[in-house]
Structure formats: structure tokens, C-alpha cells
Amino acid sequence: MSEVMVFAENNGERIHPVSYELLGKGRELTDKLEGDLSATLLSGEQLPAEELVYRGADRVYRGTDPALSEPVETSYKEALVSLISEVNPEVILIGATNFGRSLAPRIAMALDTSLTADCTGLDIDEEKNFVQIRPAFSGNILAHIKSRTSPQLATVRYKEFAEADRNEEREGEVVEVKVKISREGAEKVKIIEEKRGRRVNLEDAEVVVAGGRGLKKESDMQLVEDLADTFGGKVGASRPLVDDGWIEREHQVGYSGKRVKPGIYIACGISGQSQHLAGMKESDTIIAINNDPSAPIFEYADYGLVGNLYEIVPELIRQLKEGN
Numbered sequence: 001m002s003e004v005m006v007f008a009e010n011n012g013e014r015i016h017p018v019s020y021e022l023l024g025k026g027r028e029l030t031d032k033l034e035g036d037l038s039a040t041l042l043s044g045e046q047l048p049a050e051e052l053v054y055r056g057a058d059r060v061y062r063g064t065d066p067a068l069s070e071p072v073e074t075s076y077k078e079a080l081v082s083l084i085s086e087v088n089p090e091v092i093l094i095g096a097t098n099f100g101r102s103l104a105p106r107i108a109m110a111l112d113t114s115l116t117a118d119c120t121g122l123d124i125d126e127e128k129n130f131v132q133i134r135p136a137f138s139g140n141i142l143a144h145i146k147s148r149t150s151p152q153l154a155t156v157r158y159k160e161f162a163e164a165d166r167n168e169e170r171e172g173e174v175v176e177v178k179v180k181i182s183r184e185g186a187e188k189v190k191i192i193e194e195k196r197g198r199r200v201n202l203e204d205a206e207v208v209v210a211g212g213r214g215l216k217k218e219s220d221m222q223l224v225e226d227l228a229d230t231f232g233g234k235v236g237a238s239r240p241l242v243d244d245g246w247i248e249r250e251h252q253v254g255y256s257g258k259r260v261k262p263g264i265y266i267a268c269g270i271s272g273q274s275q276h277l278a279g280m281k282e283s284d285t286i287i288a289i290n291n292d293p294s295a296p297i298f299e300y301a302d303y304g305l306v307g308n309l310y311e312i313v314p315e316l317i318r319q320l321k322e323g324n
């Protein structure tokens with residue numbers, strides 16, 4: 001029987017919500033394949049597997065080992081590869097988070113199989129082939145990819161699919177698995193120091209205020225930050241600002257950056273090229289500030305402010321602070 005396996009990423013305490021999105025999509029795929037939906041829950045200390053059952057997993061493989069308490073890809077790769085070799089799932093879904101993007105190619109290499117990265121759609125066709133859909137050629141086309149190898153591995157963008165409904169009545173099996181990590185695997189990477197920079201969780205932000213090339217110099221990012229602070233929001237950026245080193249890559253929104261879906265997205269001095277739109281056009285409300293009335297961003301904006309951002313943004317901040 002075909003099995004679709006979801007890797008339930010976690011930080012040792014909490015299961016990453018992308019796992020619930022993958023379970024939702026995984027259920028649709030297994031229904032078409034008439035197969036089983038499973039999840040792997042690997043961690044340093046035991047986590048409640050039932051949560052994954054409530055979200056639709058027929059079976060949860062739970063592996064607990066102190067060697068998994070740090071997010072070291074080589075250890076997770078070894079543990080997963082040995083489990084996959086035993087279970088033989090047809091399809092393996094991994095969230096395209098920073099960790100998932102780093103883990104998945106290692107698994108694909110070890111199993112000598114294919115990987116389709118950053119999928120935005122998944123389906124099973126009439127011949128029961130697994131179809132992996134992702135933007136290609138700078139997002140201008142959507143490629144439909146079928147692999148010839150097995151198992152078929154895909155990473156899937158966060159916030160692409162709805163989370164599976166939670167139902168405590170649902171029943172499933174929890175299988176405790178022995179984690180197999182060689183000493184060498186566990187020791188290949190050593191964490192010397194944990195650096196806590198300006199880590200942002202853009203994908204979960206309710207408000208994102210993003211700056212683009214309309215900003216003249218790096219210190220003008222402060223304007224964007226001040227507007228974001230007024231809303232209690234997070235700062236995003238178009239790629240040129242990231243390439244110029246004005247802001248860290250984890251703030252980049254777009255095709256090669258993060259995909260966000262906040263309640264409010266404010267684009268300041270961003271033209272709205274397809275690669276940027278790919279990361280934010282699903283936002284609930286888009287507000288664009290741009291001095292060029294023909295900028296493509298206005299085609300997607302719910303509210304457009306045509307004018308100089310250096311005048312509009314401070315005025316917006318002033319009015320918001322006054323509660324107007």
C-alpha cells in the first residue's frame with residue numbers, strides 16, 4: 001500500500017505548523033492513492049505524537065534520542081534515512097523551512113533519489129503518479145514534475161496549504177522507533193556558539209512593512225522599521241536591498257525569499273516585479289506606496305498611495321500615533 005510520509009519538524013517543544021499543512025495536503029494525496037498517511041516525529045525529548053494523529057496521520061513514527069536535541073542535519077538525515085529504508089514510503093513531504101531545505105537534499109543524496117524543492121502544489125494524476133508543482137523560470141511558468149525514482153521527495157513552501165483540521169476523535173497508531181545515528185553522524189557537526197541575531201518569523205507576522213529600491217540609502221530602512229513598529233509588525237524587503245547588504249536575507253520577500261500572507265502588507269518603494277509578487281500577493285490587504293502611478297504593484301494593491309515615500313511614511317506614522 002502506498003504511504004505518504006510527512007516529516008514533522010519541531011524545535012524540541014513545538015511542532016512547526018508547516019507539518020499540519022503537509023498533513024492536510026498529504027491526506028488529499030493518500031485518498032487519491034488509496035494509501036496511508038504517516039508522520040515522523042523525531043526529537044531529543046519525547047513529544048506528544050497524538051497531535052499529529054488528531055491532524056490526520058494514520059501512523060506516527062516517533063523517535064526520541066538526545067542526539068536529536070540539536071537541529072543538526074547530519075543526525076536527522078541518518079535517523080530518517082534508516083527509517084525510510086525500513087518503511088518504504090512512496091512519497092516524503094518536508095516543509096521548505098530553513099532546516100527542511102537543508103535536510104531534504106541530504107536525504108535525497110543518501111537514498112539516491114529525486115527531490116523537487118519548494119513546491120507550491122501537489123497532486124496525484126489519473127495514472128496515480130505523484131505530480132509536484134513549482135514555479136520555474138523566475139516564476140513565469142508553473143512546472144509539473146513527475147519523478148521516475150522512488151521514494152519521491154518534495155519540500156513544500158510554508159503557508160501554501162491550509163492546516164489539517166484538528167479532531168481529537170481521530171485514531172491512529174504511534175510506533176516507537178529506534179533512532180539509528182552513528183557516532184560519526186552525530187559528531188560531524190558541532191555547535192560552537194548559538195548566535196541569536198535579528199531572527200524574524202516573517203511568515204507568521206500579521207503585518208509586514210517592506211522596503212524596496214525606492215529607499216535611497218541604507219539608513220532610510222529606519223523609516224520602514226518605524227512604520228512596522230507602529231503596527232507591531234515585521235520588516236520585509238525586496239531582493240536588491242538584501243543583495244546590497246542593507247538587511248539580512250531572512251527578511252527577503254519573494255520567489256527566492258520568504259512567502260508571506262499577512263493581514264496587511266505595506267510595500268514602500270517596491271515596483272512589484274513578478275519575483276517579489278510571488279512572495280506577497282496572497283496577503284489579505286496590500287497597501288502600496290510608490291511615486292510611479294504605473295508601477296505594477298498597484299495592480300495588486302487594495303490601497304495605493306501615489307507619491308514620495310519620504311513624505312507619505314512619516315505622515316502615516318504621525319497619524320497612526322495620533323490614532324487618526
Ligand SMILES: Cc1cc2nc3c(=O)[nH]c(=O)nc-3n(C[C@H](O)[C@H](O)[C@H](O)COP(=O)(O)OP(=O)(O)OC[C@H]3O[C@@H](n4cnc5c(N)ncnc54)[C@H](O)[C@@H]3O)c2cc1C
Nearest residue numbers: 212213214238239254255256257269270271290291292309
Ligand atoms: C531568479 C530571480 C529571483 C528573484 N527573487 C526575488 C525575490 O525573492 N524578491 C524580490 O523582491 N526580488 C527578486 N528578484 C528581483 C526582481 O526581479 C526585482 O529586481 C526586484 O523585486 C525589484 O525590487 P524593487 O521593487 O525594490 O526595485 P525596483 O524595481 O527598482 O523598484 C523601485 C520602485 O520604487 C519606486 N520609487 C523610487 N523612489 C521612490 C520614492 N521616493 N517614493 C516612492 N516610490 C519610489 C519606483 O517607482 C519603483 O517602482 C529576483 C530576480 C530573479 C532573476
